[in-house]
Each structure stands twice: as structure tokens, then as C-alpha cells.
Amino acid sequence: TVAERLILGQVLCFEGDPRKLGVESVRHETHGAVLIRDGLIAEVGEARALRAAHPEVPVTDHGADLILPGFIDAHVHYPQTAMIASWGKRLIDWLNSYTFPEEARFDDPAYAAEIANRYLDLLTANGTTTAASYCTIHPTSVDAFFEAAQSRNMRVLAGKTCMDRNAPDNLRDTAQSAYDDSRELLRKWHGTDRLSYVITPRFSPTSSPEQLSALGALWAEHPDCLMQTHLSEQTDEITWVRDLYPDARDYLDTYESHGLLGERGLYGHAIHLEPREIDRLADVGAAVVHCPTSNTFIGSGLFDMALADRMPVGLATDTGGGSSFSMLRTMAAAYEIGQLRGHALHPSELLWRATGGSAEALHLSDKIGRLAPGYEADLCILSLTSTPAIAQRATRADSIWEAVFPTIMMGDDRAIACTYIAGVPVKRT
Ligand code: GUN
Ligand code: FE
Structure with a gap:
């Protein structure tokens, strides 16, 4: 049997180094989705489209949390x-x-x-x-x-x-x-x-x-x-x-x-x-x-x-x-x-x-580090509102970058909503 799961959340897709390609090269989906199949990323896109295309696949909804590569x-x-x-x-x-x-x-x-x-x-x-x-x-x-x-x-x-x-x-x-x-x-x-x-x-x-x-x-x-x-x-x-x-x-x-x-x-x-x-x-x-x-x-x-x-x-x-x-x-x-x-x-x-x-x-850029089809489904689900101090900053944000920066600066392990290893969510210990 094929293990499939559709996970929903905000998605940031990097094509490569934004230092070289520009920040415009990063795609942001506010209502995004990642389809995981057998431990790999099968598709990345817009939530509504992926749900319609894969109506049978179980869904995990991470709400407004950001789906990133681990x-x-x-x-x-x-x-x-x-x-x-x-x-x-x-x-x-x-x-x-x-x-x-x-x-x-x-x-x-x-x-x-x-x-x-x-x-x-x-x-x-x-x-x-x-x-x-x-x-x-x-x-x-x-x-x-x-x-x-x-x-x-x-x-x-x-x-x-x-x-x-x-x-x-x-x-x-x-x-x-x-x-x-x-x-x-x-x-x-x-x-x-x-x-x-x-x-x-x-x-x-x-x-x-x-x-x-x-x-x-x-x-x-x-x-x-x-x-x-x-x-x-x-x-x-x-x-x-x-x-x-x-x-x-x-x-x-x-x-x-x-x-x-x-x-x-x-x-x-x-x-x-x-x-x-x-x-x-x-x-x-x-x-x-x-x-x-x-x-x-x-x-x-x-x-x-x-x-x-x-x-x-x-x-x-x-x-x-x-x-x-x-x-x-x-x-x-x-x-x-x-x-x-x-x-x-x-x-x-x-x-x-x-x-x-x-x-x-690490010469692994064909396997990990990006949300793209064929990559291994190692993921970090990042809350952008993990503490009151961070949340009050994030709610005023005008862009995804303003929303994520307070978590980069002030976030700790409370901001890690979930970690997936090869498509499987890891229980917190
Ligand atoms: N240089 C040699 N060994 C070490 C080490 O263990 N840590 C750091 N930071 N530098 C090193
Ligand atoms: Fe070292």
C-alpha cells in the first residue's frame, strides 16, 4: 500500500539561494499544501487544488503554521x-x-x-x-x-x-x-x-x-x-x-x-x-x-x-x-x-x-532542504505565533517576511509545532 498524506499550511518554496535569485524567487502560498507519498514530497501547491486532485488522501491541517523543509x-x-x-x-x-x-x-x-x-x-x-x-x-x-x-x-x-x-x-x-x-x-x-x-x-x-x-x-x-x-x-x-x-x-x-x-x-x-x-x-x-x-x-x-x-x-x-x-x-x-x-x-x-x-x-541538495517533488519529506512545521510577544508582532505583519522574522529572532522550541521525518510526524519527547 502507498502511504499518502496531504498536509496543509502556509508554504514557502525556495528555488535556490535568494541572495542570488532575489526574494521574488521564493513562492508563498498562504493556503498551501504538500502531498507526501512514501516518505517523499510528491506535490507542492495550493491547498484547494491539491485537495480536489487527491480527495481520498488523509489530511493534516496545520492552519496558519509555516511548512518548511526540516x-x-x-x-x-x-x-x-x-x-x-x-x-x-x-x-x-x-x-x-x-x-x-x-x-x-x-x-x-x-x-x-x-x-x-x-x-x-x-x-x-x-x-x-x-x-x-x-x-x-x-x-x-x-x-x-x-x-x-x-x-x-x-x-x-x-x-x-x-x-x-x-x-x-x-x-x-x-x-x-x-x-x-x-x-x-x-x-x-x-x-x-x-x-x-x-x-x-x-x-x-x-x-x-x-x-x-x-x-x-x-x-x-x-x-x-x-x-x-x-x-x-x-x-x-x-x-x-x-x-x-x-x-x-x-x-x-x-x-x-x-x-x-x-x-x-x-x-x-x-x-x-x-x-x-x-x-x-x-x-x-x-x-x-x-x-x-x-x-x-x-x-x-x-x-x-x-x-x-x-x-x-x-x-x-x-x-x-x-x-x-x-x-x-x-x-x-x-x-x-x-x-x-x-x-x-x-x-x-x-x-x-x-x-x-x-x-x-553537504552535497545533498538533490535530496533534502527544499519543498519540491522528489525531495525527502523531512519537514519543520513552524508556528509564527508561539508566544504572546511573538504573536503581537506577527499579527501586525504586512508580508510573510515580516510575519516570520519575529519567530526567527525570538522563537525557541515552542515554535516547532511538528517535525516530520521521511513523511512521518515525530512525537515530542
Ligand atoms: N576546533 C577543534 N575542535 C573544535 C571543537 O570541538 N569545537 C570548536 N568550536 N572548534 C574546534
Ligand atoms: Fe566544531
């Missing part, structure tokens, strides 16, 4: 779920004081499973349906995450975080074991159900040149995989990289010279870039990821959204360096950083970054 978080560390919002440190001290001790706990498979499930509950409660996660050095932390996502039929991407220096004894692998373990995990999980393996060197300071080369070789052997890492997040970190890699032209070159620069590369933060680094990222078609709540929380700097004119830019919480699990809060922080840099990001661009923009960065 949010896509392009850079997170699920193992940092239990130490998010740790006080008072900048990047390197924050890693040593809070992050590494917590990540060391993931040698226990039961703990890894507990946190993976807690993390995915938080994701769907916040309307996020896909995340690209770092795990820990332990292969079992990858198994735990993929098993938890698989049992929920979620599309996720993840990889074993590789480190062979400048980390505690119990959190170091070697160049060889990083290669071997990553390859085994890749073979086990990549392409299974909705799961993708991502080759994951943490960042240049915690990998030897030999480890970067080994992972570069693995990537060359599996060119359909993504590779994720951190790039130019804090100035102290950049100085350290220069000391550790004296022959490198710049931070990006530490990756480039070890086979870790490519179109399927995903570079988190990318704040303090040199002109050569920007040119090289653009030349190869690599993607960068904006992590605004992390960049303010850890004190890293102000990302330049103008990079989006030259390369795909994803949006991400960077949990738990970021201070939130919510892509609404993340869009709000991106807006605030835009203001500090002199450019007010339009609500359409904020929503695009959190959906289709992240999908593009």
Missing part, C-alpha cells in the same frame, strides 16, 4: 551535548578544560548511545532533521550515533574525529589507526539507509602531517565521501598552526598539501581567512560553514557572509561550542553578526541558509 545543521559535535554552555574559556582552553574530558567518556558504548539519543531528541524538538556531526576518537561513538539515527530513519552524516597529537593520551589515535578505523566505519555505514560517513580530522593542531596525509589518501580512495574539519576559527589557533606547520603558506595549505582540500570538503568557521585561502576554496568549489552562536560564545570573530557570493555556505549550531541546539537561535545570531558587519540578512536568506544552503554545502 532544518539542516551542517556542523555539530553530538558528543558535546552534555557540556554545552561551559563558562569562561576561549577555544584551546575550552577544548582542554571541558571538551576533551567529556569526549573521553565516549569509550563507554552505553554512554555514547545515551547521548546520541538525547541529542537526536533535542534535534527534532528544534525542527532539525539532518545534522553533520563529529563523533569522538572512539569508533563506538560513530556506531552509537548512526544506530540512533537509523532507528529514527533520519538522514545524518558523521565521522570518527581523528587526533594523534596535542590531545590527552586517552584521546589519541595514530596516523595508521585513524586511517584503518575510518575506513572500516566508512565501509560499514556509508550509504546505508540515510547515513553518510564523513572523513573527520578534527583540525590541523591535533593531527600530525602523517595523519593528515593518511586521511587525505583515504579521501582519494573514497571521493564520494565528504571531509569535514575546522579552519581559521581563532587567531591564537592560527598562530599555533603556523608554528606547527612552518612550511605551510597558510592554514588552508596545511589541509591542501595533505590531500584534504576538495569540492566535497566542509570547512567549519572559516572566519579569519587570507585572500589566497578564499580564492582556493572558491577555485575547488569547497563549502564553508557559518557557526554564529559558537563564534560569539567562544569569542572567535565575525564570519563574513559575503563568502556566499563565491562558495556554498552552510549554517550550523556547532553544538556544544555553539550555545544552542536551535537553528532558529542560530539564524538570529547570524542576523546579529550580519548587523555587526553592516549587512542585514533578509529572512529569506536566513531560512535558506538553514535549509537549502546547508543541503548544498
Whole structure:
């Protein structure tokens, strides 16, 4: 039997990046509908027309709530779920004081499973349906995450975080074991159900040149995989990289010279870039990821959204360096950083970054991140009146953009009326 459902609500349909196509390219249906068939979006249109064309299909009416693609978080560390919002440190001290001790706990498979499930509950409660996660050095932390996502039929991407220096004894692998373990995990999980393996060197300071080369070789052997890492997040970190890699032209070159620069590369933060680094990222078609709540929380700097004119830019919480699990809060922080840099990001661009923009960065823009026929039916149903303060702003709105912006700025998980995973509404936990 065919599982069909017609869901009604306001609909925003993005054809592509409104930064490039203009806000007029976004179609708005006040009385819209999405027809879901077997976990995929079959049709998107006007409610009356779709109801007339499919009179037998069961209907779920979300009223004036907005039907959006599920949010896509392009850079997170699920193992940092239990130490998010740790006080008072900048990047390197924050890693040593809070992050590494917590990540060391993931040698226990039961703990890894507990946190993976807690993390995915938080994701769907916040309307996020896909995340690209770092795990820990332990292969079992990858198994735990993929098993938890698989049992929920979620599309996720993840990889074993590789480190062979400048980390505690119990959190170091070697160049060889990083290669071997990553390859085994890749073979086990990549392409299974909705799961993708991502080759994951943490960042240049915690990998030897030999480890970067080994992972570069693995990537060359599996060119359909993504590779994720951190790039130019804090100035102290950049100085350290220069000391550790004296022959490198710049931070990006530490990756480039070890086979870790490519179109399927995903570079988190990318704040303090040199002109050569920007040119090289653009030349190869690599993607960068904006992590605004992390960049303010850890004190890293102000990302330049103008990079989006030259390369795909994803949006991400960077949990738990970021201070939130919510892509609404993340869009709000991106807006605030835009203001500090002199450019007010339009609500359409904020929503695009959190959906289709992240999908593009993750090379999944043919599967998720848009409301269009053939796309996977991962949806976020967003209330635009979730609190009295937001509602009194939204009721005065003259356009859908004025109506949605207060929810972007002030909304939290109460604004997430429902989350659908592959066409199925997820119960709130
Ligand atoms: N750089 C290297 N590791 C990390 C991490 O876990 N979080 C952040 N924000 N930056 C990093
Ligand atoms: Fe990160």
C-alpha cells in the first residue's frame, strides 16, 4: 500500500539561494499544501487544488503554521551535548578544560548511545532533521550515533574525529589507526539507509602531517565521501598552526598539501581567512560553514557572509561550542553578526541558509532542504505565533517576511509545532 498524506499550511518554496535569485524567487502560498507519498514530497501547491486532485488522501491541517523543509545543521559535535554552555574559556582552553574530558567518556558504548539519543531528541524538538556531526576518537561513538539515527530513519552524516597529537593520551589515535578505523566505519555505514560517513580530522593542531596525509589518501580512495574539519576559527589557533606547520603558506595549505582540500570538503568557521585561502576554496568549489552562536560564545570573530557570493555556505549550531541546539537561535545570531558587519540578512536568506544552503554545502541538495517533488519529506512545521510577544508582532505583519522574522529572532522550541521525518510526524519527547 502507498502511504499518502496531504498536509496543509502556509508554504514557502525556495528555488535556490535568494541572495542570488532575489526574494521574488521564493513562492508563498498562504493556503498551501504538500502531498507526501512514501516518505517523499510528491506535490507542492495550493491547498484547494491539491485537495480536489487527491480527495481520498488523509489530511493534516496545520492552519496558519509555516511548512518548511526540516532544518539542516551542517556542523555539530553530538558528543558535546552534555557540556554545552561551559563558562569562561576561549577555544584551546575550552577544548582542554571541558571538551576533551567529556569526549573521553565516549569509550563507554552505553554512554555514547545515551547521548546520541538525547541529542537526536533535542534535534527534532528544534525542527532539525539532518545534522553533520563529529563523533569522538572512539569508533563506538560513530556506531552509537548512526544506530540512533537509523532507528529514527533520519538522514545524518558523521565521522570518527581523528587526533594523534596535542590531545590527552586517552584521546589519541595514530596516523595508521585513524586511517584503518575510518575506513572500516566508512565501509560499514556509508550509504546505508540515510547515513553518510564523513572523513573527520578534527583540525590541523591535533593531527600530525602523517595523519593528515593518511586521511587525505583515504579521501582519494573514497571521493564520494565528504571531509569535514575546522579552519581559521581563532587567531591564537592560527598562530599555533603556523608554528606547527612552518612550511605551510597558510592554514588552508596545511589541509591542501595533505590531500584534504576538495569540492566535497566542509570547512567549519572559516572566519579569519587570507585572500589566497578564499580564492582556493572558491577555485575547488569547497563549502564553508557559518557557526554564529559558537563564534560569539567562544569569542572567535565575525564570519563574513559575503563568502556566499563565491562558495556554498552552510549554517550550523556547532553544538556544544555553539550555545544552542536551535537553528532558529542560530539564524538570529547570524542576523546579529550580519548587523555587526553592516549587512542585514533578509529572512529569506536566513531560512535558506538553514535549509537549502546547508543541503548544498553537504552535497545533498538533490535530496533534502527544499519543498519540491522528489525531495525527502523531512519537514519543520513552524508556528509564527508561539508566544504572546511573538504573536503581537506577527499579527501586525504586512508580508510573510515580516510575519516570520519575529519567530526567527525570538522563537525557541515552542515554535516547532511538528517535525516530520521521511513523511512521518515525530512525537515530542
Ligand atoms: N576546533 C577543534 N575542535 C573544535 C571543537 O570541538 N569545537 C570548536 N568550536 N572548534 C574546534
Ligand atoms: Fe566544531
